[in-house]
Amino acid sequence: MKLGKTVLYSGLITFSKTLAGFISTKVVASVVGPSGVAVIGAFINFIAIVLAFGNGAINSGIVKYTAEYKNNIQKSFKLFNTALFISVVFSAICCVILLIFSNYFSILIFTTDKYSYIIRCLGFFLLFYALNTLLISILNGRGLINVYTVVNTIGTFVSVLLTCALVYFYKVEGALYALIFSQSLMFIFTFYFFFKKTEFPKKNFKLTYNKIIGKNLFSYSFMAIITALTMPVSQIIIRNLIIESEGTDQAGIWQGIMRISDAYLLVIVTALGTYYLPKLSSLKDNGLIRKEILQGYKYVIPVTFVGLVTVFFLRNFIIRLLYTESFISMSELFLWQLIGDLFKMTSYILAYVMLAKAQVKLYIATEIIFSALYVFLSYIFISFYGVVGTTYAFALNYFLYMIILFIYFRKLLKIKNAEFKF
Template identity: 35%
Template sequence: MTLFKTTLWTGFSTLIKAISSYIMWKIIAVYTGPSGLAAIEQFQNFIQICRSFSSSFNQGVIKYVSEYKHDENNKSRIVSSAFIAYIIISIIVTFILFFFSSEISEKIFSSEEYKNTIKILGLSITLFTLNGLLLSVLNGELEIKKYVSCNIANTILIFIITVYLVIHHGVQGGLIGFVLNQSIVLLLTLYFVVKSQWFKINFFIQGIDKNSIYLLIKYAGISFAPIIITPITLVILRKYIVHALSWQDAGYWQAIMRLSEAYLILMEVMVNVYFLPKISSIKKYSEFKSEIMACYRLIIPIVFMGLVLVFLLKKQIVIAMYSEKFFPMLILFKYQIIGDITKICAWFLINIMAARAMVKILVVAEVIFNLSYIILTMIFVHYFGLIGTSMGFALNSTLWLLAMMFCAMRCMRNGAFQLVA
């Protein structure tokens, strides 16, 4: 498939996901209110934590299936090793979720009300994991049309199932909808995989190859820390806000955080399409510096004006995205927008270092600033209440920006970016 067609398909998939996600979360907000939104997001973050353990090899599978596209032996070793490892990990995760559901529900929600939903999650983990593995193989084989079709089907299923269950069963329905979504779409993914020319059943049943597992673990280690740290941070913070304030206040905080995510998705598209490939290819120091400055001169004024507009239209945005029940979150906009601006500035520097393969620095920074985010938010919430959530976010984002500026300048001086004069 050509680059144009690939971009067209992925763009279409992203558009469907964005539209359905907006409508779905609007319905969740209207039918469950701030406290329901907070509970569903809390459970969704917990799902991300569980699934990060049981699907940590997916990026490695994509890389090595693509790399060994014409090497059947090595490709089958990678796929088979990942398949067997996933089955083992999924069984362990299922056992923990099923037999400790009451304790987990108490820890996550401060109530045993959701223990049965956690059991359902445990039973669905294996199906989700297999779906993720098969999608990764499709991606690695460059079967983009099939890969995107599965993602579109998954998006539509999430929308239909979750919206139906939320309308008829409230918060519990929403939780079950998020648990079941990718497990159900496994049947479609399996159909596409079996129909593929490269499919052979022995790809998945050759056992575990030690060298292949080592390669997958090594590659997974790069992305595992950031993937798992963020949902853990959000779960801890949400539980603290519920304990210190209420589920209602946790819902207002979640609503403003979800709004912030929308800006970052737009920035991610821009960075991935132009900025990241361009920075990765530059070899000269002068070009590197001028490209960074040009991006900041172009992007930051646009971001600043956009966020000022968001602040001025905050009431209309809250009504459009949620409902009038969420008006108490309006006090969070000022500090949240300050944090968003500094976070976007830092994000460019983070992606510069990612483009130059400076993974260790980024992982350490991710850990440190997630910890500082937890600590600062707890301090500010203790002294200032709900508005302390956005104050902690703003200060932490500013500190993150300063740290990334320091690291980037030091790396440039020390030649760590491997640039020539």
């Protein structure tokens, strides 16, 4: 799969997700307002954390080894079955934990125990999240981006219909339920198209565990768990800092700019995830790795720059289109948020190199350090500048992250056939 073709398919996925996101965001913002958006944002962060533990945090490992075992069907099914076993066991364990500690998690995430039943519901449906992620990771590793595109497009629009209906009838609670049920619906479509469009027979999928492959998959778990914890947890902390300093509505304004940022960067992030991780995992020659990195920058930097400039000049239109007049103060947050996005995407290509080559120590160190720095900078800047200070912290944090990665990979980037040990 070529990068250009991957970007095209990623663009289709992004278009469908963005359009669906526009509709659901508008409905949610209109019905529940900024404070409701803040609550929903907190739950999205919590789901990201739970999902990582719910399948053993082996997604990246599945993608990597699916790509490596592409020509060995026997080894591939040992991988798939081991991943299935891990997903079922870990989702069951997490389900029990969510059921027992639902009140505690509700207070931790929402500062109230009134949403404990939402936490329990998430526990019951967690297995569908895990199985959907497993199948998607296999499609990704096999380079079946066309099937991946179909699954995501259909599932996305069904999810947005569910979201609109539940929000209309049940307000904030409806939006939270929609986040849970939509993944279950996505699994139905993924399951159907996976077995319809691939050569994998259902009977070959069994709950068996291979120790060697399991060990290889779990070698990626630590990195994935750190990723799943650092960014969502840092966002939860920052959201609570904003609530304490500026109020819940301002936290909703900040959540709104984060959602816009994620939406327009989705095409790049999707392309990197579907192309670079399996591609870089399969490359052994440093010259070829360097070539892929430079080719990535050839696409990523121009696309990101055009996107952020467009978003900046259309920011007031975008706010009114996606949200309501009560969100118009968000306009002040765009400049430094978008600059931070440019630094973020510039860094991400090298971050994928760390992930693909299992550079565990560097990856974990940078994730923890820069997530903590993001929180610290936000605390400082919020105290001086209010909610706009979070965007200063975001930009500065990713600028420093980008510089550190450039320094570390400088030999690989500058010298054509560099002796760089992974």
